[in-house]
Amino acid sequence: MDVKIVIRAENGESWSELVPATGAITIGRHQDCVVRLESDLVSRQHVVVEVGPGGIRVEDTSRNGTLAGTQLLRHEIADVAFGTPIVVGDFTVAFFRPDRPSVPRGASRSQRAPDPHAHTAPQPVI
Numbered sequence: 070m071d072v073k074i075v076i077r078a079e080n081g082e083s084w085s086e087l088v089p090a091t092g093a094i095t096i097g098r099h100q101d102c103v104v105r106l107e108s109d110l111v112s113r114q115h116v117v118v119e120v121g122p123g124g125i126r127v128e129d130t131s132r133n134g135t136l137a138g139t140q141l142l143r144h145e146i147a148d149v150a151f152g153t154p155i156v157v158g159d160f161t162v163a164f165f166r167p168d169r170p171s172v173p174r175g176a177s178r179s180q181r182a183p184d185p186h187a188h189t190a191p192q193p194v195i
Contacts, residue, residue: 093119124148
């Protein structure tokens with residue numbers, strides 16, 4: 070199984086990566102990390118994530134801590150649901166199963182991409 074990782078930088082830029090969900094997924098500045106984030110606010114190995122069937126386990130390995138949802142982790146581990154925002158330095162990262170929409174928890178319906186299969190009634194021509 071693969072997992073989709075959506076990354077949003079503080080400047081608004083965002084992208085996603087699809088990575089195997091087997092083993093530990095490391096996030097940090099170091100070249101050996103699975104997900105590399107270039108910033109002075111990101112530790113060489115900032116967090117280690119393990120994917121489970123119902124969510125993810127986040128382990129903070131940084132010097133300054135990691136925010137997983139509403140939990141501030143300082144060399145601690147937390148189990149959180151898929152889609153929970155994880156703040157790593159000046160980046161926000163969220164993990165999704167690829168068969169699920171990539172809308173972070175708490176996002177309103179209006180923030181989602183339009184459904185291309187949704188039926189809309191024709192508009193009258195005036």
